[in-house]
Amino acid sequence: LLFCEEGVVEWREISTGVVVVSDRCFRGERADAGGPAVRKAVEEYGGTVARLEIVPDEVRAIAEALKRLCGRCDLILTTGGTGASPRDVTPEATREVVERELPGFGEAMRARSLAITPHAIISRGVAGIAGETLIINLPGSPRGAVECFGFVSAAVPHAVDLIKGKQVE
């Protein structure tokens, strides 16, 4: 829908941060499998994960991690905390940080996942823009996170370009 003035950014130029949201991983009770899985998926596209943080399922901790990474990363992928459990608050934390939401990412991830499992309907993940950074919530399971990232990744470079004001109508 938009044409590019300066050429679309490539994945290798996109600095990605990953935020693992999990009480158990944060406390060291469980090895983090989601972070490495997302990192591998990003690297397969040619991108690099500049930073990976593990935080507990707390709105404040998640929001602070997102804000810390915003200045340094073009893209932040969270994994975990998007479900319906009492401790799942990643969407709420993300909404506190973004200025503008991008509803299409969550919609597309749920619609595509729904073809795989009826439980996908429960996922509450959101996406949005914080300054010049695109934030996307992915599910907590390594397989779900990688699948959902795959459903939306084709639009990420163009979105990053737009967010940085590098493209015009």
Place this chain on the structure above:
Amino acid sequence: LLFCEEGVVEWREISTGVVVVSDRCFRGERADAGGPAVRKAVEEYGGTVARLEIVPDEVRAIAEALKRLCGRCDLILTTGGTGASPRDVTPEATREVVERELPGFGEAMRARSLAITPHAIISRGVAGIAGETLIINLPGSPRGAVECFGFVSAAVPHAVDLIKGKQVE
């Protein structure tokens, strides 16, 4: 995406409340067909409707009914008030009561209904979590309510389990 620690709850263990939102039914000008239709659908899954209330299309009346049923029910299904008429305010009342929204339910109901009628796009129904209760808005027509319930029912027992904190990552 999640595995169950204690076994998934079964429909017969889920206490369901039904809130019929309709000025005409509340005033007794019209027999309520939506409530019995939803009750029958729940019972066909093996569930039980512990409570059925009829309220007018008023934000306060709807919200109060939802709050009354929250402590007693695992699941509340509303029927009516999700359209675009001036009196349709069920989504607004539901948003006042839930702490966290579950956007996938409304998205899936609209997407699936859209294959049946283009008017499905007008439906504004939401779903969300209030304490330990799952609330889902269904349309007002008995057929539409039962159809939409069918589109999302497969995820309800798992969602109820998650909301009650009975499952973990």
Place this chain on the structure above:
Amino acid sequence: LLFCEEGVVEWREISTGVVVVSDRCFRGERADAGGPAVRKAVEEYGGTVARLEIVPDEVRAIAEALKRLCGRCDLILTTGGTGASPRDVTPEATREVVERELPGFGEAMRARSLAITPHAIISRGVAGIAGETLIINLPGSPRGAVECFGFVSAAVPHAVDLIKGKQVE
């Protein structure tokens, strides 16, 4: 899902306003192609565009144009400002004006557009009800705007009827 008491309104009875949101068109640096494209699409359905305004990508300017047209139009179609660029704020302006959102319109436009281009996921367009007026955000590209209007137009007359309170359950 609803039956009509007085007969569904026809497109020729719907007064439509078009708001073109574009800094470049507003400053006269670029000819407006989106407005004429949307006007032509509305006229092909038998509708009439009573008013067309061009405003810059500013929340206040967009919101004021929407409010000006609300009293005069049954339907307002915006084109432009729904993307992820720093200046894209049409959804935010629309949310300031509408009392109740209609999430189905944006969902359907994105889902249908996604079959054409993966970039459709970035579109942030919303729709909603302001008084007796239906407002729908369309993308900025003439082709995208006409395509998206086509995806949702079948529900517009019924929605306009409902919003004006001309139909009942």
